[in-house]
Amino acid sequence: MKAVIRNSECTELGDVPEPLRPSGWVRLRVLLAAICRTDVQAATGLLPLGGTRVLGHEVVGEVVESDPTSSHRPGDRVAVALPLIPCGDCKACADGTRCAHRLMLGVDIDGAFAEQVVVPEASLCAVPADLPLARAACVEPIAAMSAVLGAPIRPEERGLVLGSGRISDLTTRVLRARGFSDVETAPALGLGLAGDEVAHGYYDFVIEAAGTDEALDLALRSVRPGGVVVLKSRPAVPLTLDVTRAVRNDVTLAAVSYNVLDDVVRLAGELEMDDLLGPVYPLERFDEALAASLDQPLGSKIFLAPDRAW
Numbered sequence: 082m083k084a085v086i087r088n089s090e091c092t093e094l095g096d097v098p099e100p101l102r103p104s105g106w107v108r109l110r111v112l113l114a115a116i117c118r119t120d121v122q123a124a125t126g127l128l129p130l131g132g133t134r135v136l137g138h139e140v141v142g143e144v145v146e147s148d149p150t151s152s153h154r155p156g157d158r159v160a161v162a163l164p165l166i167p168c169g170d171c172k173a174c175a176d177g178t179r180c181a182h183r184l185m186l187g188v189d190i191d192g193a194f195a196e197q198v199v200v201p202e203a204s205l206c207a208v209p210a211d212l213p214l215a216r217a218a219c220v221e222p223i224a225a226m227s228a229v230l231g232a233p234i235r236p237e238e239r240g241l242v243l244g245s246g247r248i249s250d251l252t253t254r255v256l257r258a259r260g261f262s263d264v265e266t267a268p269a270l271g272l273g274l275a276g277d278e279v280a281h282g283y284y285d286f287v288i289e290a291a292g293t294d295e296a297l298d299l300a301l302r303s304v305r306p307g308g309v310v311v312l313k314s315r316p317a318v319p320l321t322l323d324v325t326r327a328v329r330n331d332v333t334l335a336a337v338s339y340n341v342l343d344d345v346v347r348l349a350g351e352l353e354m355d356d357l358l359g360p361v362y363p364l365e366r367f368d369e370a371l372a373a374s375l376d377q378p379l380g381s382k383i384f385l386a387p388d389r390a391w
C-alpha cells in the first residue's frame with residue numbers, strides 16, 4: 082500500500098506491506114487523515130522516531146476487519162480518539178492500570194498517512210456517516226484539547242489560553258462549549274507572544290498551549306497566586322520553568338494529554354470550527370501538504386486523503 086514514511090534521512094511516499102492486525106485491533110481503510118504539529122515535527126526530523134515509520138494519528142476510516150466480538154463492524158465509520166496505545170507488555174498493562182510506556186500512533190508505531198492503518202479498538206470512536214469527514218478526522222485533536230477539562234479548573238473561573246491559531250482556538254471553543262464563559266486568548270504574533278498585553282497575576286487558570294519558553298514564563302506571570310497553570314503543549318524540546326516563581330505563588334501545575342469525553346464525536350459535529358478546516362491533498366502530494374503545514378503551523382488544519390481522485 083501507499084504510505085508517507087519517515088526514515089532516517091527524509092520523508093517520502095513509499096510502498097509498504099499492509100499492516101498486520103493483532104487481535105483486539107481494528108483494520109481501517111483510511112478515508113481522511115489530518116496533519117498535526119507532531120507530524121510536521123516528525124516529518125522534518127525535529128522529533129526523532131527511532132526507526133522508519135508511517136506518520137499520522139488523526140484519522141477517520143472505514144472498518145475493514147475486526148475481531149468477531151468487536152463493536153466496530155466492517156463497513157462502520159470510526160475515528161481515532163486516543164492515539165496513545167498501552168504497550169501490552171508491562172505489569173500495569175497486565176493489571177489493567179495505566180501503562181507508563183504508551184506508544185504514540187504515527188510516532189512509535191506505524192500511523193495513518195497510508196491506505197490502511199491498524200488501531201486498537203479502545204482508541205476508536207464510532208462516527209455517524211453524516212458527520213463531515215474533516216470534522217471526524219478532528220476527533221483526536223478535540224479529545225486532546227478536551228484534556229484541559231481534566232485539570233482542576235472550573236467554568237466560573239477566569240481563564241486565559243496562551244497560544245495562537247487553531248490549537249488555542251479549538252481549546253477555547255471546547256472550554257466555551259463546556260460552560261467556561263470567561264476565557265480569553267492571549268494576543269500573539271506568529272509564535273511570539275505579546276507578553277506586555279497580558280495582565281499579570283490576574284487569571285484563575287492559564288492554559289499553556291504554545292510550547293515555548295516565553296509562553297510558559299508568561300503563564301506563570303499571568304496566573305494569580307494559588308492559581309492553576311495547565312500544560313497542554315508538546316514541544317519537541319524541553320522548556321525552562323521558573324520553579325521559584327511557581328513555588329512562591331503556590332501555583333498548581335497540571336499536565337494533561339487526552340480526555341476522551343463521551344460526547345467527543347458530538348462536539349466534533351457541533352463545535353464552530355469550519356474556519357479551522359483547511360484543504361485536502363491526495364497522499365501523493367504529501368510534500369506540498371507538509372510544506373503548507375510547516376509554513377502555517379498554526380493555520381487551518383490540512384488533510385491527506387489516500388483514496389480520492391483530485
Ligand SMILES: [Zn+2]
Binds near residue numbers: 117139
Ligand atoms: Zn494530533
Ligand SMILES: [Zn+2]
Binds near residue numbers: 172173174180
Ligand atoms: Zn504497558
